[in-house]
Structure formats: C-alpha cells, structure tokens
C-alpha cells in the first residue's frame with residue numbers, strides 16, 4: 001500500500017506541465033510571453049530561478065537571451081534540457097541543478113541583466129524568500145531587474161472570494177490528477193519593498209491571482225527617476241474630477257470648456273529607452289482612455305500634443321493638431337535624448353491633418369499610423385506595429401451611437417426643452433419623451449434606415465414616428481383631429497431634427513452642415529402649415 | 541458698407557463650405573502612384589486597396605469616401621486630389 005501511495009505521489013515532469021496548465025487555465029503562457037516581449041532583447045543575460053520543465057527558458061532563448069537556468073529537481077531539469085536541445089538552442093542555455101538558496105555562492109555579483117522566476121517564489125519558505133531576494137540584489141547588473149510571475153492572494157475582497165470559489169476546487173482536482181500544486185504569495189509587494197525593490201505589477205490574469213511583477217532595485221518612488229523633461233506618470237484612476245469630466249463629456253461634449261490635460265511627455269507604466277512612443281492630443285478623455293487601454297499591458301512614453309483639448313480627429317481636421325505641433329512637442333520634450341529609437345506611433349485618425357512626411361523629413365522620426373481605437377494598441381504593438389483591417393476602419397457601433405446621441409441630447413435637449421418648460425408646460429413630458437425616445441430609437445436603428453445622409457434618413461424615421469402616433473390613437477386614446485394634426489407636425493419636426501443633427505456625430509457621413517439650411521426650411525414649412533391649415537379648415 | 545465678415549457672409553461661407561465638402565470627389569492619378577500604400581494605411585473607411593502585383597493601389601470603394609483628406613495629405617507623390625468634379 002505504502003509503495004503504491006509513494007508511486008502515486010511521485011511527480012513526473014509531464015504531470016507537472018499538465019498540472020500547471022490546468023491550474024492556471026492556460027494563462028501562464030501568455031504572461032510568460034509578456035516577459036519575453038518586455039524584457040528580453042538580443043543577448044540579454046538572464047538567470048532563471050526554478051526553470052521547472054523549461055517552458056519560459058525555451059521562449060527566452062528563442063528571443064535571443066543567454067539563459068542560466070537552475071532548478072532543484074534533476075528530472076525537471078532533464079525535461080527542460082530536452083526541450084531546449086530539440087529547439088537547437090543548447091548553446092544559449094546553461095542548466096544547473098541548484099537550490100535557489102545557494103545562488104549567491106555560484107555566480108559573481110552583477111552577472112545578470114534580468115532574473116526571472118515563474119511560480120517558484122511561492123514554493124519557498126518566508127526565510128528563503130527573503131534571502132534569495134537579497135542575494136538577487138547583488139547578482140543584478142546596473143539597471144537590471146527582477147521579473148516574478150507567480151500566484152498571489154488577491155487583495156480586493158471580491159477577487160478573494162472569486163479566488164476561493166474557483167481556485168480551491170481547481171487546486172484539489174489538479175493535485176489529484178497530477179500531484180502538482182501551488183501556494184499563493186501573500187502581500188508580496190511589501191516583501192519586495194522590504195528587500196529593497198520597487199515593484200510594479202505589469203500584468204495579471206485569473207482575477208488578479210496570477211501576476212507578473214517587475215521589481216527594480218531601489219527605494220524611491222517610481223524606481224528610477226524619470227528624465228528631466230518627463231512630466232510624470234499617467235495612471236488610470238477615478239476621482240471626483242474624472243467623474244465630473246465624464247458627466248460633462250457624456251451630456252455636453254460638444255460644448256466648451258473641453259477638459260484637457262497639460263501637453264508634454266508622460267510615462268505609462270515603467271518605460272525604458274526601448275519603449276514605444278505614442279502620440280496623442282490633450283483632450284482629457286482621449287488621454288485617459290489611452291492610459292486605461294495600455295496600462296498593465298505595455299509600458300510606453302506618451303507624448304501629449306496640444307490639440308486645444310479637442311479629440312484628435314476633429315482637432316486634426318480643424319487645424320488644431322498638425323505636424324508642426326508634433327515636431328514642436330518632440331523638440332521640447334527632448335525625446336531623442338530619452339529613447340534609443342526614432343519611431344513615433346500616431347493615431348491613424350489624425351492623418352487628415354498631421355503631415356507624416358513633414359515629420360519624417362524635418363524631424364527625422366519615422367511615423368507609424370496606429371490603430372483607430374486605443375483598445376487595439378496592445379495587440380497592435382504585440383504584432384510588431386502591424387495593423388489588421390479591423391483596427392484601421394472606423395466603425396459606428398451601437399455603443400458609440402448611444403454615446404453620441406446622449407452627447408447631442410444634452411445640448412439640444414436644453415435648447416428645445418427649456419422653452420417648452422416655460423411656454424408649453426403641460427406638453428413638457430410628452431415632448432420630452434418623444435424627443436428622447438426618438439433619438440435613442442434612431443441611434444439603434446440608424447444602420448438599417450434607408451438613405452445615405454441624415455436628412456434622407458429622417459424621412460423613414462418620421463414615417464415610423466407617425467405610425468407610432470397612429471397606433472397610439474387607434475389603440476389607446478382617440479385624440480381629436482386638431483391634436484393629431486399638431487402631434488404629426490411636431491413628430492415630423494423632431495424626426496428631421498434628430499436625424500439631421502446626428503449625422504454630424506457619425507464618423508461615416510460628411511458635410512452635415514449643409515443640412516442646416518434644409519432643416520430651417522423644413523421647420524419653417526411645418527410652422528407655416530401649423531398656422532395656415534387649421535385656419536383653412538376652420539379649427540380655430 | 542461694413543468692412544470684414546458680417547454674420548451673413550459667415551453663414552454663407554459656412555454653407556458653401558459644407559456644400560463643397562459634399563461634392564468633393566477623389567481624383568487619383570495611377571501614373572504618379574509609387575505604391576507606398578500610405579493612403580490604404582490611413583483611410584478610415586476602406587476606400588483603397590493595395591494591388592500587390594502591380595505595386596499600386598486601386599480606389600475600389602469610392603462611394604464610401606467621406607472626404608476626410610487623409611490620403612491626399614499622406615500621399616508622398618501627390619497622386620491623390622480631392623476636387624469638385626467639373627468645378
């Protein structure tokens with residue numbers, strides 16, 4: 001019995017791989033790929049503590065690193081060695097059977113630019129952990145960093161509950177199947193800080209329980225001091241100010257004041273001289289959406305160019321954002337002193353006003369037109385600045401349409417509803433409901449309404465509105481003719497107004513200003529009808 | 541007589557601009573095109589298609605054009621123009 005039990009307890013390398021795969025729901029690999037993406041360059045000298053079966057070792061070697069990989073278990077190391085040999089990368093990797101606690105005895109100080117460790121620190125006792133962290137400080141070369149990928153106990157209550165509900169049964173199952181398990185680290189950033197590191201969590205998976213942390217030796221906030229011209233680090237946050245701006249932008253986006261941020265060079269995450277440079281305008285919402293989209297995924301320099309607080313497309317179209325402004329911002333920020341490359345990523349939507357060739361010629365920076373939407377930036381960068389068609393084309397999905405309708409209603413709603421509230425108080429609610437209902441209805445069915453521009457689309461919209469009125473009259477409340485007449489005119493007017501105004505909000509239509517003239521004519525005609533027809537029919 | 545722009549002239553100007561914007565059409569000169577595909581790279585509504593064999597581009601979806609002017613500005617060869625046809 002005992003031998004059977006011991007046999008069962010014995011952990012084979014293949015089991016380990018499968019167990020980890022199961023435990024991390026396959027997410028470990030994507031975080032390991034991020035280590036390679038952010039930290040591995042040609043000939044980076046890496047020490048990997050606890051290489052296990054060599055998954056990370058292999059991809060680091062493939063990316064050009066020179067790896068020294070240690071592990072305490074000979075069968076695991078043998079498996080890792082087999083994988084690396086098979087890939088023909090044996091000359092890039094040196095394997096050593098070694099206990100992590102002994103690393104200080106086997107390597108010279110300053111030998112490594114990067115020390116990585118995947119799911120190993122969580123296996124150590126507290127004391128060993130502190131000792132290894134201290135030793136790593138001496139093993140790291142100047143500017144070197146420690147990348148730790150490990151399981152942590154989430155800090156937020158909700159995340160913890162999720163963690164317990166999902167992880168514990170999963171761990172038990174995994175143990176049964178493969179005798180593999182992990183123990184989450186508790187409050188590891190504090191441990192790192194006590195050991196003398198500044199830590200940043202640059203990515204996480206599984207509700208924050210699997211984290212990739214990058215620790216740099218040094219205590220000062222931000223790890224290393226930023227170059228002189230950097231205004232600071234942009235971080236995604238919510239505060240009363242952002243809340244007020246969001247409310248303003250939701251309802252009154254088209255009205256000044258446009259919320260803006262100070263133009264200049266900023267850091268997102270922990271950028272270094274090889275990090276990408278993203279250019280954007282200084283509309284507060286644009287910058288915050290950009291930060292939200294990349295934070296935790298990419299470290300970058302963000303060059304915020306003065307666009308008068310207007311979004312990049314409109315600013316470039318209106319002449320507020322142009323090549324000269326970008327070149328000026330490049331000069332002032334002394335960016336060429338800070339990064340080692342000459343690649344700028346500009347939002348594609350400012351290509352209508354920013355002359356890329358002028359920047360290339362006058363400032364000797366290469367211009368890349370990034371994706372239309374900030375959310376696509378991480379994928380675009382991972383793909384090596386390669387844009388898929390979906391990243392290139394402007395769409396006008398429901399979410400954007402609703403957003404735009406709300407922004408338009410905030411402004412025009414006031415113009416229409418305030419006079420109504422004063423002069424036609426008894427009709428306020430019916431008019432309010434018609435206006436709001438018609439606008440959102442239009443936003444929803446916009447793509448399916450026939451007609452190429454807003455004015456043409458207002459015709460079917462008006463017909464639908466009239467059909468709605470007819471249904472109401474037939475089924476619920478038989479209104480007298482004069483009121484039906486008034487309501488019909490009102491609904492036609494609102495339809496024209498809604499459809500024509502919203503055209504200006506759609507990025508896929510043009511020349512909406514030409515509608516204004518027609519709107520005035522149609523509304524005047526409706527007004528005239530309102531006065532003349534009842535007189536002719538003798539209603540008044 | 542008033543000097544400078546009056547409200548009427550401003551509205552008139554705006555109106556004319558909007559009308560012009562509606563009528564603008566792309567004029568593409570394939571002879572000058574060197575096939576850098578910047579136009580394809582920047583067009584937000586997929587008007588241009590690279591012709592991988594011929595090393596030029598094709599203006600294949602003209603009806604979608606919103607006259608944003610991006611391709612005109614980014615074409616290094618001046619092969620693209622936005623014009624009011626016949627005007």
Ligand code: SF4
Pocket residue numbers: 566582583584585586587588604605606607608609610611612
């Ligand atoms: S003007 Fe704009 S929409 Fe028209 S083809 Fe050029 S880039 Fe595309």
Ligand code: SF4
Pocket residue numbers: 572573574575576577578579580596597614615616617618619620
């Ligand atoms: S940008 Fe100009 S030169 Fe380049 S492919 Fe387009 S039309 Fe041709």
